[in-house]
Amino acid sequence: MILTELTFECFDNTTVDAVDRKLNGLMDALRYNGQVLGREFPILMQDGQFQLRVVCPDEDALQPKYHSPQVKRALQQLADACLTQPKVRLLGRDLNSEQAAPNASPSWQVLYTTFVHTCSPLRCGDTLLPIPLYRLPATFNGDHKSVVKWQTEWQACDELQMAGASDAEFAGLNEIQSPHTRLFQRGWDLRGRIEYLTGIPTYYYQYRVGGKDKDSELTRPCPKCGAAWRLDTPLHDIFLFKCEACRLVSNLSWDFKLT
Numbered sequence: 001m002i003l004t005e006l007t008f009e010c011f012d013n014t015t016v017d018a019v020d021r022k023l024n025g026l027m028d029a030l031r032y033n034g035q036v037l038g039r040e041f042p043i044l045m046q047d048g049q050f051q052l053r054v055v056c057p058d059e060d061a062l063q064p065k066y067h068s069p070q071v072k073r074a075l076q077q078l079a080d081a082c083l084t085q086p087k088v089r090l091l092g093r094d095l096n097s098e099q100a101a102p103n104a105s106p107s108w109q110v111l112y113t114t115f116v117h118t119c120s121p122l123r124c125g126d127t128l129l130p131i132p133l134y135r136l137p138a139t140f141n142g143d144h145k146s147v148v149k150w151q152t153e154w155q156a157c158d159e160l161q162m163a164g165a166s167d168a169e170f171a172g173l174n175e176i177q178s179p180h181t182r183l184f185q186r187g188w189d190l191r192g193r194i195e196y197l198t199g200i201p202t203y204y205y206q207y208r209v210g211g212k213d214k215d216s217e218l219t220r221p222c223p224k225c226g227a228a229w230r231l232d233t234p235l236h237d238i239f240l241f242k243c244e245a246c247r248l249v250s251n252l253s254w255d256f257k258l259t
């Protein structure tokens with residue numbers, strides 16, 4: 001991912017409050033379109049200009065051809081706070097984060113995230129590299145807000161259950177593990193929408209931990225259709241189960257090791 005600096009100049013007197021509102025509106029719009037990642041964007045004020053550092057999925061992320069109607073509107077509204085259009089400077093590759101998938105059609109893709117990942121939750125099935133959301137046609141209402149919101153909630157549940165320090169642990173785990181929860185249903189519906197829009201088979205990831213013993217976990221059936229769905233070897237060292245009919249993948253319960 002690419003660390004990028006955005007600079008906005010003031011062309012007339014303005015207030016910090018107005019600038020703050022317009023810049024945060026723009027960052028929200030960019031985030032909900034997958035053009036910037038993360039949720040916190042410190043704004044530096046210096047000599048009549050404002051600077052933000054953001055992480056973008058790829059070098060071309062802020063090109064106008066990817067802008068959603070929401071981003072275009074937020075850019076137009078900068079003038080209301082007497083701000084110029086942003087100057088964009090690429091600072092370099094962020095060593096802590098993954099590179100984006102090449103811009104090609106994968107044979108399959110998967111909606112997969114964890115609480116430590118800030119990148120796109122849509123992954124190339126062939127390489128598991130993240131596919132920037134702005135490259136896709138809008139999922140709903142002009143951008144990908146519904147996917148970003150789903151990811152934020154999934155990660156919150158994952159963080160709670162990984163921490164294991166509160167009663168919320170089991171509630172969080174249930175949301176990402178049980179096919180009957182609203183979060184699971186929403187994610188599964190989103191993968192269907194993405195499959196429809198891209199024409200690429202798109203899977204949803206079921207998180208799995210616990211279980212009685214290794215043998216019963218190895219023969220665990222697909223949670224949707226009940227069919228056998230185990231693969232010979234895990235894909236990307238994660239997905240040991242894959243149901244083509246239900247478009248689901250899952251791991252061997254993290255309580256057990258394959259070998």
Ligand SMILES: [Zn+2]
Pocket residue numbers: 222223224225226227229243244245246247
């Ligand atoms: Zn199935």
